[in-house]
Amino acid sequence: MPRSLDPRPTSPVRIQADWRRIGRAARRVALIAGAVPLVAGAAVMVTDKIRGQRYPLDSKFPTAPPTSTDIDGTTATLYTYGADLYDAMLEAIDHAQHTVFLESYIWKGDQTGERFKQAIADAVARGVEVYVIYDAFANLVVPRSFFHFPPQVHVLRFPALRAGLLTLNVRRSGRDHRKILVVDEETAFVGGYNIGEEYATKWRDTHLRLQGRAAWELQNAFVDFWNRWRSAKHPVLQDKGAAHWQPSLRAARNAPSDLVFPIRGLYLDAIDRATSHVYITQAYFIPDRDILQALLAAAARGVDVRVLVPERSNHSLADWLARGRYTKLLRGGVRIMLYEGAMVHAKTATIDGRWSTVGTANIDRLSLTGNYEINLEIVDNGLASTLEEVFRMDESNSRELTYDEWTERSPLTKIAERILEPLEPLL
CATH class of the missing domain: 3.30.870.10 (Endonuclease Chain A)
Known part of the structure; x- marks a missing residue:
């Protein structure tokens, strides 16, 4: 006669072993599912890097001369070519009498970067108060020694490693991606240009200079960021408020933290x-x-x-x-x-x-x-x-x-x- 089926229930030990096997299998599937896009992304970047070396993005492109517009008493000048912009920024620093606030996401240690560094050194030598902010992560490829300024320059290094990096929390791992220059509370620049030789002539970007009362918008943004992220060794910058409200020209500032x-x-x-x-x-x-x-x-x-x-x-x-x-x-x-x-x-x-x-x-x-x-x-x-x-x-x-x-x-x-x-x- 055929053997009857065993009516006894499966033991708890066996059930636990089965669940462990299922858990291991699920983890493997999840790991593979997560690895596939990462591997594909890496392959895309390597392939495009090779392609970029063979076909560099170095073609000439049309540009426009700096163009100015009056906006309620503030002169707004639009720049579409890096060399023109850098000349204007360096001229502003060279004529600074009281303060220079400079914030840059990327600041290359090349010839253009050295020009800005020298302008900063010259400014503090004649008694100008200079404050500099740069993003450490964006400048990992730049020698740390490049950011050694004269001791009178106040330097805030936005940290390379932030708390949310390991958990991919963008609000707690994002960068200081801003590019701001404010001189003597009267002249201010903002836009897409970082500081570097390549950006001067090979990239098409746009920056805006404000001359007049609306420069406060960018000064206030710099002051707030400085005071938010400064350490005990950094001086507090005074928030003077706005003497003039200009609703037609306002700064919008993302502060993820x-x-x-x-x-x-x-x-x-x-x-x-x-x-x-x-x-x-x-x-x-x-x-x-x-x-x-x-x-x-x-x-x-x-x-x-x-x-x-x-x-x-x-x-x-x-x-x-x-x-x-x-x-x-x-x-x-x-x-x-x-x-x-x-x-x-x-x-x-x-x-x-x-x-x-x-x-x-x-x-x-x-x-x-x-x-x-x-x-x-x-x-x-x-x-x-x-x-x-x-x-x-x-x-x-x-x-x-x-x-x-x-x-x-x-x-x-x-x-x-x-x-x-x-x-x-x-x-």
């Missing part, structure tokens, strides 16, 4: 108001769901929405993640212009010939929720007109990506885009 993110709201509000056109120039364009929907809604109501980005940037992974938005954007009527032959690093937008922004923030998760950033919001027809001319100039060095061209990309490219999607929270 304090959960303050006005720049994202600035974009959303302006895009929602658009009735004619939206022109956006971005180095790294990875909009979140709300900004993406705002752009699509604007296009759906007949607004001419154009986004100008580098065809190939200096951060290949950002390029791949940005392309994950292209299908929806193109299908929804948003026009994508690809800047050719050089790196466009500007962070600007202008809407309906009235509203504009120039600053340091990219439209991506890292800038809008992780980094310390600053953008000027300007409501002025004159500056908007100038930025529209700059946008058309950049379009002359771009080609339009069509929906038909995009849908015909290779199946392998589409697969790579899907594999890399999990890396999006990092950017």
Whole structure:
């Protein structure tokens, strides 16, 4: 007769062993699932680095001379070429009589970096109070000795390692991505330009100089950041308040450690108001769901929405993640212009010939929720007109990506885009 089935229940020991096996298997699957996009991302970056060495982004590109606009008593000057900007910044430092506040995300130890370092040394030698902020992580490749200034210079090194780095918490690991110069409380600069030889002539970027009362906007931003992050060895900077309110020109400052993110709201509000056109120039364009929907809604109501980005940037992974938005954007009527032959690093937008922004923030998760950033919001027809001319100039060095061209990309490219999607929270 056949043996009867054993009616006894499975032992607790066996059940525990089975669950341990299931747990180990689940961990292996999770590890593999997490490793695949990381390995793919590394492969993309290595491949693009090799490609970048063979085909460097060093083509010449159109630029415009510095152009000034009066905004309620403040002269706003737009710069589109690094060499012009650096000359103006160094001239301002050379003529400083009282104070110099300089904050830079990247400060290269090359010839251009040395020019700024010497200007700082000369300023303190003639009695000017100089305060410098730089991001340690962004300058890891720069010798630490480069940032040895005369002892009279007050230097704040934003730390390379922050608490949220190991847990990938962007709000507690983001960088000081701002680029600010304020001289004598009267002249101030802000925009996308870091300090370095390459940026002087090989990158297309945009910076704005303010001369007059609105320079307070950038001075106040520097003072607040300094006092927030200074150590006991650093002096406290006095917040003097604003003698003049200028609602047509305001600074929006992201402070992630304090959960303050006005720049994202600035974009959303302006895009929602658009009735004619939206022109956006971005180095790294990875909009979140709300900004993406705002752009699509604007296009759906007949607004001419154009986004100008580098065809190939200096951060290949950002390029791949940005392309994950292209299908929806193109299908929804948003026009994508690809800047050719050089790196466009500007962070600007202008809407309906009235509203504009120039600053340091990219439209991506890292800038809008992780980094310390600053953008000027300007409501002025004159500056908007100038930025529209700059946008058309950049379009002359771009080609339009069509929906038909995009849908015909290779199946392998589409697969790579899907594999890399999990890396999006990092950017």
